[in-house]
Structure formats: C-alpha cells, structure tokens
Amino acid sequence: MERTMTQCVLLNADYTFLNVVHWKRAMCLITKGKVQVLKNSERIIKTAEGLVIKVPLVMKLIKLIRTLYRNKVPFSKKNVLTRDGFKCAYCGARKERLTMDHIMPRSRGGKTTFENCVAACKKCNNKKGGKTPREINMFPKVKAYQPTISEFLHLKIKNLGINNFLKDIGIY
Numbered sequence: 001m002e003r004t005m006t007q008c009v010l011l012n013a014d015y016t017f018l019n020v021v022h023w024k025r026a027m028c029l030i031t032k033g034k035v036q037v038l039k040n041s042e043r044i045i046k047t048a049e050g051l052v053i054k055v056p057l058v059m060k061l062i063k064l065i066r067t068l069y070r071n072k073v074p075f076s077k078k079n080v081l082t083r084d085g086f087k088c089a090y091c092g093a094r095k096e097r098l099t100m101d102h103i104m105p106r107s108r109g110g111k112t113t114f115e116n117c118v119a120a121c122k123k124c125n126n127k128k129g130g131k132t133p134r135e136i137n138m139f140p141k142v143k144a145y146q147p148t149i150s151e152f153l154h155l156k157i158k159n160l161g162i163n164n165f166l167k168d169i170g171i172y
Contacts, residue, residue, distance in 0.1 A: 007160055008056050010035070013064035017153050020160065023055045035059040039165055057162060073152045075112070081119045082155055083147050089118035089140035090128070097122065103144060105130045114146040 008026040010018045021029075023043070029035045040054035047053065073079055077100045087094050089101070101120035104110030107130050118140045120128070133139045147155070157163050 008041075009058045009157070009160065009162060009166075011038070011058065011060045013061045015060060017157070018061070018065075020156060026056050026059060027053070029059065030056065033062070035061055039162075058165060071149075073114075073147050073149060075114055079147075079152070080114065080117050082159060083114070083145075083152070084119035084142055085155070086159065087119065087142075088121040088124055089142045089144075090120055090124040090138055092141060093121055095121045099125045101125045101128060103140060104132060108132065115144050118142060118144050 006023050007020045008023055010021050010026075010029075012018050026035070027045070030037065035056075036059065037056045038058040038060055039056070041057040043055040045053045045055060080100050081098055086098065088098065098119045099122055100117050101124070102110045102112065103116050103118060106112065110116050124138070128136055128138050154163075157166060
C-alpha cells in the first residue's frame with residue numbers, strides 16, 4: 001500500500017502519538033537531529049552522492065513538545081476517508097480515487113459534517129447524484145459518525161499497518 005510507504009509516524013518524546021508526516025519531512029527532521037528513528041520501513045532512498053538511506057516508519061522527538069488537545073477530530077475529506085477505511089460506503093470497493101458523498105444532498109439542506117458525509121467511489125456517487133438514499137434505494141453500509149480523537153488515532157495507525165509494532169514497544 002503506497003500510503004504506508006510515504007507516511008511516517010511521529011511520536012512525542014514521551015512516546016505519545018503526535019502526527020503522521022510525509023517521508024520527506026521525516027528526512028528533514030532526521031538531518032536536523034530533532035528525532036530518533038525507532039523503526040525503518042523497507043523503502044530506501046539513493047542520494048546523488050551515492051548514499052543509501054532507509055526511510056523511517058516510526059520516529060520519536062528528542063525534546064518533548066507541549067500539545068494542545070482538541071476535543072474533536074476536525075472535519076475534512078481526508079478524515080472522512082480515513083474514518084471509512086478508504087472504502088466506498090455504498091459498494092465497499094477499495095478504489096484509488098474516492099470522493100466524499102453527502103448522504104442528505106446539500107441541495108436538499110444536508111450539512112457538510114461527519115454525520116452526513118461518507119466515502120464513495122465515483123460510480124456510486126454519480127449514480128446517487130442529488131437524490132436521497134431512500135429515493136434511489138441506495139443506503140450506506142457504514143454508519144456516518146463523528147469519531148473521537150482516540151478512535152481516529154487508532155484508525156490512522158491501523159491504516160498505516162504499524163499497530164503491532166506500536167504494541168511491541170508499549171505505546172498502543
């Protein structure tokens with residue numbers, strides 16, 4: 001899965017989950033000496049000078065940073081797709097390019113919220129169009145809900161495929 005190859009988990013100095021960063025950002029943090037690599041991925045980068053460097057999978061900051069904890073996950077298309085496991089809510093297919101569908105269409109007063117949006121493939125989204133699920137007899141197979149911060153972090157870690165590693169080092 002390409003997502004696991006380009007994303008690196010960033011932990012705070014106390015091993016709490018901070019974020020997922022792109023591998024290029026991870027390489028910058030390493031060269032600046034701000035992180036300690038806990039586990040490398042299988043991906044390697046060859047530099048112009050002939051160096052071969054492994055791309056990190058999990059890193060820990062050297063210095064602890066204070067974080068402000070949000071009380072809920074911010075709404076975005078990416079977060080809806082993560083919540084739904086990058087699968088179409090209608091047909092269950094794992095497609096490369098998913099869209100976000102409003103269960104109750106915006107043209108009918110539907111809001112752009114976690115509770116009204118699901119991941120959908122283009123075929124299903126076009127088929128549903130501006131109709132309600134009842135009108136077209138096409139209901140999402142997943143529940144649209146506002147995930148908690150904890151649920152969302154678990155989903156992100158599961159999608160990256162590193163939950164066993166984090167369990168082994170006692171984080172998760």
